[in-house]
Amino acid sequence: MPKRTDIKKILIIGSGPIIIGQACEFDYSGTQACKALRSEGYTVVLVNSNPATVMTDPETADRTYIEPLSREYLEAIIAVERPDALLPTVGGQTGLNLAVDLAEAGILDKYGVKLIGASLSAIKIAEDRLLFKDVCRKLGLEVPASEVVTTVPDAVRLADELGYPVVIRPSFTLGGTGGSIAYNREEFADLIARALDASPVHQALIEESVLGWKEYELEVMRDHRDNFVVICTIENFDPMGIHTGDSITVAPAQTLTDKEYQRMRDAAAAIIREVGVETGGSNIQFAVDPATGRMTVIEMNPRVSRSSALASKATGFPIAKIAAKLAVGMTLDEIPNDITKKTPSSFEPTIDYVVAKIPKWQFEKFPGSDTTLSTQMKSVGEVMAIGRTFQEALCKAIRSLEPSSAWRPPAEVTTVLLREKLHVPGPDRLHWLFEALERGMSSEEVCDLTKIDPWFIQQLQEMLEVDRRVAATSLSKCSAELLLESKRSGASDEEIAKLWNVKAASVRARRKELGVQPVFKRVDTCAAEFESFTPYLYSTYEEEDEAAPVDRPKVVILGSGPNRIGQGIEFDYCCCHASFALKEDGFETVMVNCNPETVSTDYDTSDRLYFEPLTLEDVLAILDCEKPQGVIVQFGGQTPLNLALELKKNGAKIIGTAPESIDLAEDRRRFGALLEELKIPTPKNGSAFAPQEAVALANEIGLPVLVRPSYVLGGRAMVIAYDLKTVEEYVTQATLIGGLSDAKRPILIDQFLEDATEVDVDALADGDDVLIAGIMEHIEEAGIHSGDSSCVLPSVTLKPSILEKIREYTVKLAKALNVVGLMNVQYAIQRDTVYVLEVNPRASRTIPYVSKATGVPLAKVAARLMTGRKLRDLHLPYTQTNGIKELVVPNFYAVKSPVFPFNKFRGVDTILGPEMRSTGEVMGISSTFGLAFAKAQLAAGQRLPQQGTVFLSVNDHDKRHVAFVVQDLLAAGLKVVATRGTAAALASAGIEVESVYKVNEGRPNIVDLIKTAKVDLVINTPLGRESFYDEKSIRRAAVRYNIPCITTLSAASAAARGIRAMAGHAVEVAALQDLHARKANASAERS
Amino acid sequence: MEDTLTQQQAGRAILALEDGRVFKGRAAGARTRRGGEVVFNTSLTGYQEVFTDPSYSGQMVCLTYPHIGNVGANLDDEESPKPYIEGLVVREFSALASNWRSTETTQKYLERHGVPVIWDMDTRALVRHLRQVGALRGMVSTDETPAEKLILEAKALPTMAGQELASRVSASAKYEWKDGSIGIASPILTDAVAGADAKRKRRRVVAYDFGIKQNILRLLVDHDCDVTVVPAQTSAEDVLGLKPDGVFLSNGPGDPEPIHYAVSNIRKLVGRVPIFGICLGHQLCGLALGGKTFKLKFGHHGANHPVQNLLTKKVEITSQNHGFCVDPASLPSSEVEITHVNLNDHTNEGMRHRTLPLFSVQYHPEASPGPHDARYLFGQFVEMMNGAR
Ligand SMILES: Nc1ncnc2c1ncn2[C@@H]1O[C@H](COP(=O)(O)OP(=O)(O)O)[C@@H](O)[C@H]1O
């Protein structure tokens, strides 16, 4: 069927900020959808609140709105744009829910917008677990028995009926938030109470457990002509009970006979038809009883998903792109297969390799959180690896994870502990599996404890067996055959080196002597049955090499690996832009990355894609094969930077800022010296290896101090110490844990600047010229990690004299470090002194945000500078003040706000600090700062109240300034209540407010008020460690009951301004294309 | 059981092709050496069904999916009483069988049936070679025979073109078939509904065995047919003597051209009784209706080939296993209508007679292994038998 002609303009809703359970896979799918629809001649309107996405680039869609994903803003956009249709299936759960909301609110009808891709009824059936189960039963398929409950007593009765363990799922929460498994009645009573709280409709599903069964996923597609294909089967290494997002998964399925698989395929086809998903992709999950083959249906997602992104990367079949084309009426047989060119997309990919995915967790950032893996997803990212065998794929995936320190078992490992670790799955489960097998626990027992399929355990056994034989030889004695066998079973040079205790480099050298070298094979959707035209490659140890590198000017871009807190999608965005720019300039671009969620690992993004781990060994193998003119390490965050020096030593031509400069900037001593030389102030600081040394140093510097390990990104394990005891404890602990601090990497101690305003600056430099790209003023004061604080561009309160200094220092630093490309500087301004906190001569987290605000694609420009082009030739819109160039600042305010995963980690304090904990960010744009801030807050899920009650409790230090905030709030017509001290402070400033009890002062206290929804906004600023504790409960309650909670006075006053600005202000929206055009005109007038 | 494999692992294996290309790997299965035409199959599942498909006689199969043997072997997954492949070529061969239906390891199973296995070699390189130069004759040896000797032996093997293998694999005497699909393979609700009206009445079907896959017989039984299987060379008269409501022409190995007896029998049956042909059966119909067949470069062997039904425009994901093909241009268009086409290479996949009750498909609607998309054809056969009354 040809594409629809009754539709011209299509609205696409993105998935908003990166959160656990919804990461950059939706930037990938959304970007693909935009490209696909525009290539078919449709006009695409895109809405997403997340600036750190390729999909929100002004080039990706025709009209781009970075606005809050809420009903009122969507309606405003629809009212201006008047799209003919809405594609709801590429924006994750967020996009889908919002689309449903718009449809049900009658907004789509009001403006005559058609839903394409999935009908409202189909979405509802698939999303409503009970309706869905009915559909399955009707088809003669089994589903776990279940019932909806709204009260604890009912729930307990039902659970007793079903028998324990039972699965608890709160209704309408994302990624299983609040979901759990109860093994007995006591536990159940508690868990169900939480689940009901977690559910916005105070409702939960109690479900029969199929714990320990095998879990499978099918990624399927269907078109208007009812053509149905399975793109990929995924088998979970971990059994039912561990969320697929937290499971190691393998494609294709390994332990199904054809009869079992076809039964699953028939079931999937029947389900998608009965549910009524007419076009597009769906994800359907099954559980199979390993003992009897009994199959039950678990759930369906009627949209592209994390798994469909994985399936696309695993097979080379671009699900989101095809789904978009099917949504406008095309059929699978009308769409050619990009990779084979000659054959159509109406087929089922077949693969001749194995794909393994491993999740990445970061519990270390959330002390006190429960690390047990269960039905609620807790991982922040994932890696994927391709190998010719399961063993090879698994090993490559393991090394793609980049553990911050090598895993070591505790000093004493008892059988009891082993059993427990295998029985209760945690993030380090895979290590424990190997540990147990190495210690001789039988495969049978391991399978029994873990419920992992014996086939997988057998694979692990075989790997260990090869290792044993290798360990028995040595660097000089090992035969070529055995070395090859070891590499074929996936072992890295590092691992082999450990077995022989030699250097990895020696192993590599020996390998080359013995001619044991990897080759590259292609991902081609057809197991080589047809010729492939897209160089999408992976390494393996076999006979034939298919890389066929082309001989023309070529640049290799190293990606950023798995998403993690502090190194997220922003860096993938930069890598993609480098590739886009250099492609335009006629270079052959080669991308290396191992994160399946990303745009960078779309085979369309670069000329060549190597889906490989970002380790020295794997990258060198690629460079040996490609022999590029340049390698870019600046854009992928810390991951490629950590390789830079070694790569250079091995002859790689790193372009842009020299690795030595990057290293210098990271080395506090040498960098301190440089700052002194440049006469740029920096907080007093030093480094120590031992507790006593640290205490002495802290004393000398003066409290409070900031204590942290060296070489970290995202402020890992950083604390503010207000007394020496803390310093001592920290260093002692750090040295105990090891990994954090060792001979090479001391503990760093900095004078902590209190009440300082933090400023982020991004700049471009080409070796001769420096251009300041953006000066961002943080809303929270220094001490709250730059990644966790909101900031605004242009700055709001900085005096011209301060800005002068900042510009001057920035240029000095860029020149001193001979930056070629991007540089980020963090400043703290305390009592009119500008201190440098840190300099990162590389792409920073804020690049996409500044690019969206200024309309200048900084990463693209930087990539061009790295290949030798000059700023002066690139004609960027800048202004010049006494010799210093700065990009024309926006004539509007762009506020960036972080988004936190606290709702996934119960019991964790939400107070912000120098340790970064946000997973994502949003941007709010408006002509006034207050409104921009309010929009950003709304986009981040904090709806600032228009009326109602504000609770206020600030520390003594803030009491001095709190009056202004309260005046604003009262002026905006809100009621203010405060704790005794704060109320007193206000009274003395002439403002009378009602005072309420603190938690420990009596009832009803503030937490009671929060629980009973008597408070609409919480402002609570703590200082010093002691106060942290008694106020935790307030903030936790706020998170749990989803009440906006502000923890700094600066943010509070911004919020107050926002609330006032919102009062009686119509919803305003603007497309980036217009904003940038307006700005261009404005600057034209100026110059 | 794992020991048997590790013993075997010690041994080396060689795959030698007629063009002199040699692959070295490890040995498994039986300790022997055998030859045949080397083909590759891209199906991700159903290796045991492939081993036991008689259409593979005279061929060595390279399975492109790297992990083979994971789910072991069991009697229900056989398409005939024994494996017909001459040899197996795979990347990894599982020491362990992990599946609730498995009764023995794949290693034991192939050893028991004397099939040699070469594994731990670059199978993708082999596939790319075959894709470029076309199907080749080859020898798999697990008995330490030197490569040079194997190459000569490979050259000496008969070429597939011109080989009449059907009579070699066909049943020697006629027999009744009674079994339907086992529980796990029987269609789920929605499938069953299709062609339900045509059910109930029992039909007598005579099935020519040119190397028939048992799943065809099971599906005929599922569709309420009483099935009599007859040897390949059974005369049309004898078949008609059995008073069939319909005649089925099975799949089978080798080149259709030399099977003259079958072609002339079919000519006599056309128009006198409803006919349904699959694979070789389809090619024989083509010849009987005056068409020609030709050999494909490396054939179609897999479970993911898109076939379009020209009557409904719908695409079926099909199971395929054939090296020869009917040339649609050679068919008298006045009598024959092309009903199915392969969307990968646009070769012919199905036809029907414009006026007489006959239709046939090149691919495998009985799947096993493969998707069930084309099962409706069995319902169509039943309807044709009803219409013919
Ligand atoms: N009945 C059950 N018994 C045991 N585990 C279950 C059951 N249902 C779901 N699970 C586990 O919980 C995870 C999440 O459930 P799912 O229905 O997929 O919700 P989500 O929408 O969060 O993906 C699944 O991946 C599976 O491992």
Ligand SMILES: Nc1ncnc2c1ncn2[C@@H]1O[C@H](COP(=O)(O)OP(=O)(O)O)[C@@H](O)[C@H]1O
């Ligand atoms: N001397 C200091 N005084 C006050 N705050 C500081 C100081 N040094 C760092 N910080 C705070 O800690 C945060 C993280 O420190 P930073 O050096 O940027 O680590 P990272 O490399 O993780 O970004 C900064 O964003 C800033 O808010």
Ligand SMILES: [Mg+2]
């Ligand atoms: Mg799920």
Ligand SMILES: [Mg+2]
């Ligand atoms: Mg920083």
